[in-house]
Amino acid sequence: MAERPSLRDRDLVQWLDNKLGAADELWSGRTAAGLLTLDIISELDSCFQDLQSHVKLRMLLAIPHLPQKSLDAWREPIDNLLSLAMQDADDWVQTVGDLLKEYAQDGTVSFASIDDASHFSRTLVELRKLARQHANQTELRLLPPDASFCSKSTINARFGVGQQTVQKHFALRRRPKSATLRADLLSKSADVASQPKNRVPHAALA
Amino acid sequence: VKLISDAGFQHEISNVTTAAQQLEIFSRVLSTAVDGVLAQHRKGPATDSYDRALTELVRVAGHSEHTYMYSQALLHLLAHQEQHESSAAFTHLSQSLRLAVRDKGQDSTWLDLALLRACAEDGALKPPVVQAMCSMMNKMSLNPADMTVLYQHFTQNKPPPVAVIRDPLFVELVMDALFRPKGVKIHADHRPKYLYLLAYASSVAETVRNGQRMQSREELDTTKDALDRMSQLCQERSGGEGSHEILMELPQIFHALKFPSVAAGMLHWIRCTVTEADYFKLHPESVPIHLALLDEIATNHPLLHPKVFKLLTELFDRETAGDGAVGELLMERQKTFIDRLVHMLSVGFALPVTEFMARIFRDGQADISLIRYFATETLEIVCPPFSQDFVDVFLPLVENKEIFDENVHEKMPAAKEFLEQCSSAA
Numbered sequence: 033m034a035e036r037p038s039l040r041d042r043d044l045v046q047w048l049d050n051k052l053g054a055a056d057e058l059w060s061g062r063t064a065a066g067l068l069t070l071d072i073i074s075e076l077d078s079c080f081q082d083l084q085s086h087v088k089l090r091m092l093l094a095i096p097h098l099p100q101k102s103l104d105a106w107r108e109p110i111d112n113l114l115s116l117a118m119q120d121a122d123d124w125v126q127t128v129g130d131l132l133k134e135y136a137q138d139g140t141v142s143f144a145s146i147d148d149a150s151h152f153s154r155t156l157v158e159l160r161k162l163a164r165q166h167a168n169q170t171e172l173r174l175l176p177p178d179a180s181f182c183s184k185s186t187i188n189a190r191f192g193v194g195q196q197t198v199q200k201h202f203a204l205r206r207r208p209k210s211a212t213l214r215a216d217l218l219s220k221s222a223d224v225a226s227q228p229k230n231r232v233p234h235a236a237l238a
Numbered sequence: 239v240k241l242i243s244d245a246g247f248q249h250e251i252s253n254v255t256t257a258a259q260q261l262e263i264f265s266r267v268l269s270t271a272v273d274g275v276l277a278q279h280r281k282g283p284a285t286d287s288y289d290r291a292l293t294e295l296v297r298v299a300g301h302s303e304h305t306y307m308y309s310q311a312l313l314h315l316l317a318h319q320e321q322h323e324s325s326a327a328f329t330h331l332s333q334s335l336r337l338a339v340r341d342k343g344q345d346s347t348w349l350d351l352a353l354l355r356a357c358a359e360d361g362a363l364k365p366p367v368v369q370a371m372c373s374m375m376n377k378m379s380l381n382p383a384d385m386t387v388l389y390q391h392f393t394q395n396k397p398p399p400v401a402v403i404r405d406p407l408f409v410e411l412v413m414d415a416l417f418r419p420k421g422v423k424i425h426a427d428h429r430p431k432y433l434y435l436l437a438y439a440s441s442v443a444e445t446v447r448n449g450q451r452m453q454s455r456e457e458l459d460t461t462k463d464a465l466d467r468m469s470q471l472c473q474e475r476s477g478g479e480g481s482h483e484i485l486m487e488l489p490q491i492f493h494a495l496k497f498p499s500v501a502a503g504m505l506h507w508i509r510c511t512v513t514e515a516d517y518f519k520l521h522p523e524s525v526p527i528h529l530a531l532l533d534e535i536a537t538n539h540p541l542l543h544p545k546v547f548k549l550l551t552e553l554f555d556r557e558t559a560g561d562g563a564v565g566e567l568l569m570e571r572q573k574t575f576i577d578r579l580v581h582m583l584s585v586g587f588a589l590p591v592t593e594f595m596a597r598i599f600r601d602g603q604a605d606i607s608l609i610r611y612f613a614t615e616t617l618e619i620v621c622p623p624f625s626q627d628f629v630d631v632f633l634p635l636v637e638n639k640e641i642f643d644e645n646v647h648e649k650m651p652a653a654k655e656f657l658e659q660c661s662s663a664a
Contacts (some may be wrong), residue, residue, distance in 0.1 A: 055255075058302035059344050089304045096348045100369065123261035128304050131311055139368060140355040141311055152312070155265040159272055159316055163324040166276040172323040174279050174330040177337060177406045180541035181413075181440045181502040183457055186400075189443035191326040198540050198586030199282065201628035202620040205652075209615070210533045210581035217530055221488040 044075050045082045052090045064094035068102075073109040080113060085122040092117055092128050095135055103136045110136045118145060127152055173197050239263060254301045261308075264298075268309055271295040275331060281627060284544045284590035295331065296338040306339060307349055314353040333406060340407055347375035350405065358399050359449065367391050367398050371408065380411050382428045389431035392438050397453065403439045409502075412436045416469040417503040419510050423473070433469070437462035440499035464494045465503065472507040481527050492534055501535045501542060508532060509549050513556075518571065525574055533581045543587040550578050551594055558603055572608055580615045592616075592631045599635065610641050617652040622659050633660050 039047050052064055068091075080088065095103075095110060103110070114136075117129025130145040130152075146152050166172055179187050187193065239256050243263045257267045274291040281288050299309035313332035317325050336346055351371060355363045370384035391398055403409070412432055415424055424432055441457040468491070475484060484491065494500045508528045511517065518526070536546050554575045557568060576595075583591040599609045613635050635641055636653060647654040 059306075061303050093303045093307070096352065100365070124304060127261060127308065131307065135352065138355070139352055139363075139365065141349070141352040143311075143315065143356060151261045151265045152308070155269060156312055156315065158265075158269050159312060159328075160320065160324075162269065162273050162276060163316070163320065163327055166273075166279070166327075167323055170280050172276070172279060172327050174283075174323075174327040175541060176326065176329040176333045178329075178333060178404045178409070179326075180539065180545070181406075181409055181499045182404070183441045183443075183461070183498060185454070185457065186441060186443040189445050189454070192322045193326070199280070199625070200586075201588040201625040203622065204584060205619055205621040208580045208584045208619050209577050210530075210584070213525055213530055213577075214533065217485065217488060217527070218492075221485050224482070224486045 039072070040075060041079050042082070044072065045079050048072075048091070049084055049087055052087045053084060055086075057090075060090050061093035062097045064090045065097035068094055068098065070106050070109065073106055073113060077109065077112050077116070080116045081120070085120075085125055088117065088120065088122070088125045089128055092125070092132060095132055107136050123151060171197070173199075243267075254298055254305075257298075258301050258305050264305060264308075267298055268305075268312075271298045272331065276327065279327070281589055284547055284587070286593050292334060292338075296335060299335055300339045300342070300344075303344075306335075306344075306346065310335065310346070310349055311353060314350075314357065318357040337406060345376050345378075347372050347405075347407075351402070354399060354401055359451065362451070363398050363402065364391065367402060371402060371405075374411070375405075375407060378407075378411065380415055380432075382425065382431075385428060385431050385435065388435055392435060399451065400439065400442050400444045400453070403435055409436065409439055410506075412439075413503045413506045416465065417472050417507040417510075419473060419475065419507060421473065433462050433466050436499060436503075437465055440497075461497055461499060464497045464500050468494050468500050468504060472504060481521070481523075484527050484531075491531070495531070495534050496538055498539055498541070501539050502545075504531065505535055505542060505545055505549075512549075512553065524570065525577070529574060529578060532578055536578075536582050536587070537585050540586050543582060543585075544590075547579075547582060547587060547590055547594075550575055550582070554579075554598075555603075558598075569605065569608070572604065573611055576608060576612050576615070580612065580619070583616060584619055588628055589631060592628065592635075596631055596635060599638075599641070606640055609635065613641060614650070617650065617656055620652075621655070624656075624659060624663075629660055629663070633657075 048067075051067055052060060057063070076083075076091070080091075083091070091113070095114075098106075114129050114133055117125050118133065120126045120129065127146075127150065130150075131141050131143075133145055134140050134142040163172065173193075175187065175191070175193075239253075240260065240263060243257075243266050254267070257263050271291075271294050275288070275295050278285070278288040278291040283289075283292075298305070300306050310332060313328050313335070317328035317332055319325075320328060336350065339346060351363065351368050355368075366387050370387040374380055374384050388403060392403065412435060415421065415432055416429075416436065437458055438455075441455075441461040443454040443457075445452050445454075471484075471487070471491070474480070491504075495504065508531060512526070512528050521528075532546050532550070535542055554572060557571055557575070579591045579594070595609060595612045598604045599606075613632075616632070617636070633656075636646075636656060642650075642653065647657070
């Protein structure tokens with residue numbers, strides 16, 4: 033990567049707006065992380081508020097994509113940057129700053145700075161209410177994708193339900209053709225296994 | 239946009255970019271999208287209306303990195319704070335969202351681990367574990383050194399939260415390593431670690447009592463043994479080989495398929511096997527044994543239905559698109575797929591299957607006789623009471639004059655009974 037000029041104040045703002053301002057670059061934390069240097073983060077202390085809001089967001093989302101050794105070494109300027117974000121006039125910048133507040137220190141998302149009147153808290157209440165409404169109207173029976181490979185007892189330990197209840201759309205008059213196929217295959221299997229030359233089972237199953 | 243939003247018409251705001259600019263409006267649009275998925279959950283994953291609602295949620299929440307982070311933070315926190323069905327539903331939304339953005343090439347492992355850490359006790363997630371996971375998931379490739387780090391931490395008395403390795407994307411990679419036919423073999427020194435981690439992710443129940451995380455490892459060894467046996471069996475039976483041996487070992491395979499992780503692994507092996515270009519040339523029999531195994535997986539594991547269904551519909555579409563087979567042979571093969579779909583319908587996946595058949599009829603993707611075959615096979619096995627959702631999607635097929643002529647009543651008592659039931663209920 034070409035060495036970055038030592039940019040100050042307005043020049044840095046201009047440079048970052050150019051680099052990270054593209055409207056269609058919506059997932060650019062990783063790209064932004066590649067641009068960051070200690071020099072830039074430190075300089076932002078004085079000119080962060082001059083960036084456009086979406087460029088501020090991209091700078092903040094660069095933090096989790098930094099290598100651990102940069103996070104450790106640049107802790108102070110990163111924390112300063114996050115403090116500025118947490119006081120920003122833009123709700124988005126403020127909320128992302130709140131959530132990333134402890135990232136450099138602990139690698140964690142933090143909910144500690146979210147206050148009850150925030151959009152985050154209000155949405156939390158709203159979503160909880162929605163889930164309860166749906167649970168009351170019809171039985172909520174969504175299990176996560178990971179449950180598809182997990183045993184019943186693990187699902188039960190997590191969610192207090194053993195298995196996804198299958199909604200009945202009809203009764204079965206009789207079983208489909210697949211049932212005959214299954215029986216045929218098992219009987220063929222028994223025939224094959226009973227032939228003396230086949231008696232030695234596969235090593236993997238022994 | 240703010241005025242439309244204030245008036246309560248969130249669903250009218252179709253431009254996410256505009257909505258995403260203001261947190262307040264975005265939050266309302268997000269709530270509306272979540273509400274949409276929860277409203278459609280009754281019909282279930284893989285139905286048209288559910289998939290549409292989920293796609294909308296992905297469009298809204300996955301719009302950009304900060305909207306994604308905000309949405310996932312909410313969903314994770316709710317999954318953690320809520321209990322039972324609500325917790326399961328939020329976990330479902332959060333994971334589905336993660337899988338969807340991964341399909342678009344975005345890796346969000348750092349965020350999942352940061353959120354897991356936020357909800358776990360202090361010190362539960364050690365930096366080496368986080369680094370091992372992030373490094374593998376970022377490249378979407380496993381390596382023995384990072385797997386060894388995970389293995390060491392998960393064999394300790396105080397292991398990290400099981401959710402770390404219960405990540406569906408990670409498990410997919412481990413399954414691929416253990417079940418892909420003709421895959422690169424894992425070195426014998428490392429294979430036990432892969433097996434252990436997969437067995438741990440799928441069988442160790444974790445509960446929190448008085449703030450203490452506890453693990454129950456009762457099923458760990460039996461799960462690991464079953465995975466070990468079936469992984470060996472699968473990796474040694476690649477492509478067209480070994481149908482005879484599979485048949486011989488069928489009772490043991492059926493037994494092992496009761497383990498969800500084994501079923502998911504074998505499903506991966508079946509997918510790799512049957513989608514090989516020459517598979518059906520090598521298996522001219524009317525029902526190749528791999529397809530028969532799909533029935534068993536569907537019977538035992540409702541949660542694997544979407545994956546089995548996806549494979550079958552892909553095979554069906556591929557054959558229709560002209561994959562060498564012609565005329566009668568093609569029809570016979572498609573009937574075999576339809577038999578598998580009817581089996582899925584019989585074990586609880588009725589709506590997606592019927593919607594699929596209605597769609598290929600509507601789009602003229604299949605010979606009418608195949609649609610008639612599906613409807614006949616279905617009528618033969620179902621009887622009242624019928625759900626309204628099922629009637630809504632199946633009745634138009636039975637009533638359609640192109641599929642059944644007007645004398646269907648006399649020819650088929652089951653059709654008569656179905657139509658009578660529908661008209662008396664109306």
